[in-house]
Amino acid sequence: MDSSMDSNNSFHSPVENASPEARAAWQFEKIMHVAGKAAEASGEFRSRLAAAAIDLRDIRTLDDFARIPVLRKKNLLGLQQEKGLDWLLTAAPGNLSRIYQSPGPLYDPEGREQDYWGWTEGFRAAGFRTGDLVQMTFSYHLTPAGLMLEEPLREIGCAVIPAGPGNTPAQAQLMTSLPVTGFVGMTSYLKVIAEHARNAGLDLRKDFNLRVAFVAAERLPESLRSEVEEAFGMRVRQGYGTADVGCIAYECAELGGMHLSSRCHVEICDPHTGQPLPMGETGEVVVTPHTLSYPLVRFATGDLSRMVDTPCTCGRTAPKLAGILGRVDDTAKVKGQFIYPAQVAEVVRTFPQIARHQVVITNDKGSDWLQLFLQLDGPLDHAEFIAAFTGKIKLRPALHVLSGGEALPEDCPPLVDKRTYE
Template sequence: MADHYDDLETRDPSEREAALFARLPDILRQAAKAPVYAERLMGIDLAGVTSREALAKLPVLRKAELPGLQKAALPFGGFVSGAPGSFGRLFTSPGPIFEPETSLPDPWRSARGLYAAGFRKGDVVLNTFSYHLTPGGFIMDSGARALGCAVIPAGPGNTEQQFELIEAYRPAAYCGTPDFLKILLDGAAAAGRDLSSIRRALVSGAAFPKSLQEEFSAKGIEAYQAYATADLGFIAYESAAREGLVVNEDIILEIVRPGTGDPVSEGEVGEIVVTTLDPHHPFIRFALGDLTAAMAGGSPCGRTNMRIKGWMGRADQATKVKGMFVRPEQVAEIGRRHPELGRLRLVVTREGETDVMTLNAETAVPSEALASAVGTTLHGIAKLKGEVTFSSPGSLPNDGKVIADERRYD
């Protein structure tokens, strides 16, 4: 049984990087056919965007912006050049956000992640992600069928009927949330039903703690997790090495400082930004609002692409202080105006019945004059006063938090 889906997974990282960025200018030209991308990319030498440094200069599109943009220009907000009828399927997910599916085989790039989880041609797969309006069910379904698997489109719920399907079709593999797999296993044990055919699983959409992984393993099921979204499909997936998630092929993943488009150094927690190389529906620097950190080196499983630590929280840390919203973008602007500062963390607390802001800033050159200047900038940007404290470079927590709301209302 081959360990890898194809040779792309084990190529030299520099070869992969060169191949991705050789394709990127054509993808950008394709994206620029859509009205909003044409405006966002206006004046940029698209042929010259052939490196991460050049890509980092392009504007970020935040997922939080999509509902408003799409509402203003239904259905796709001017980011897609094709009409709805040119796609294979049309979905919606909470927001609402409208998502088209291309007619290509494996349109969500999920086959590779399923293969890493042990799914193989001829397997029967129980797919319990929803097929109703949202793309979740079809993301897994299309990838499994691209591998040559037969798929039971079960969707979530209806456990009694699912027991009947499992006992009849004897699926070897499961797709769905880890929570629902546990519900099935516990329910089957209580009802005396036979789910022993399921030996592997690909789970997503909910936390998958080590304790639950071990519980499944004790029942003979090796379960792996994937990081996927309704917009982009599979972004990263776990392999047998179980050391982080391997970034999918055919996408460019950046990790940036929340509230900015500025890439962070390796190992630093930041927001996930993805550029896809799908000419039919490209996303250019799409910021997902999720936090992660890159891991050094290739995976022990032999895959050489970038690895991430998985989901580590949300980058959208906007919070209301004294009735006014303070956002990560505002904290980032303070850093831009004071380049002598390093990592920043705005802490919001309560003193008595009053909200209090304190900006903690890393710097090698602390002074009262700098504190006063930064405090003035904070007030000018946030329209709220706050204290400024300094700490040595590298001393603030590496958790991606730009705004920490520590208020308690006990």
């Protein structure tokens, strides 16, 4: 491995190794600037402040800031549909850089600020450097992942191959015919590429030049990380973020959790009250990014985690998130997409011959598997149903139609997440 990848001096922001006191002061200044802009121009934020009878002039500390009610992810879709996207913006839509669409549909605006999504810091920590040639396997179509993660690479000085997802033979051909040193995508897909290459008679260490990967959109079992790192002789580091707010946390060379990004204020809060919890307790991840065009102040992600403040030998002083430990509500995230039971029910309602249904998610050998069990009252066109489901949910399920005396319980939950992690 290139020794420059392990340099601890390649910080993107001076806040990365600042004292806790300096970091807190920096964060308070930044988030109050965001809150001030939102109070001037965002109908959503003004309404939230008014409902809680809060005057921003009374917010003088981070503890005061936590008095602002959270904005929950599960409510964001309804707000966009009922009030319109403009109600949440501080800039006219035409003055944005891009607008993406996530399933729902939920719109994800991108402003014109430099490094808007804030991933550059995480890529540097992972080991990406000027001159790397990086293969991007996230989608560039409507959803933000591809472009969201390409721009920080270009800011660092990397070249990017916008490969997008799928077409594994072409992915392997690109990696072996060009000096590709970096990979961005899902670890499970990098494993698929490795298996294809082996079956084609390729040597993963001799025929590939990969040395670093930045992965996201799915949980990363340590067994899968070790398998891929050993196979290619490379480093695999993960980041955590959402299509709403961008980067939240990322791994450094030393592992042991994901450092909080300096481009947002992160709290671990009681899911019921929205109030911050003490260090080490498990709660909901609540984020205030420093972005101004689409100010999501105290945005409750629905993800559960806990914070640890053990010093890290990489030199970064930000606390770490100890992984994503589950979901607050009954939604689930599979291959980077959230599955909402209400959306599944919406598809099912268009097929009256379906009496009951249940989504079951497992993760055999590190790969997420989405299964859909159906109990029918009449004949069903499987292809038509799969097309409708995939069009709405953006994921293709393994369909199981119950037969004979099989039946789903009347009170069966619409979604069961059976995934386990080490």
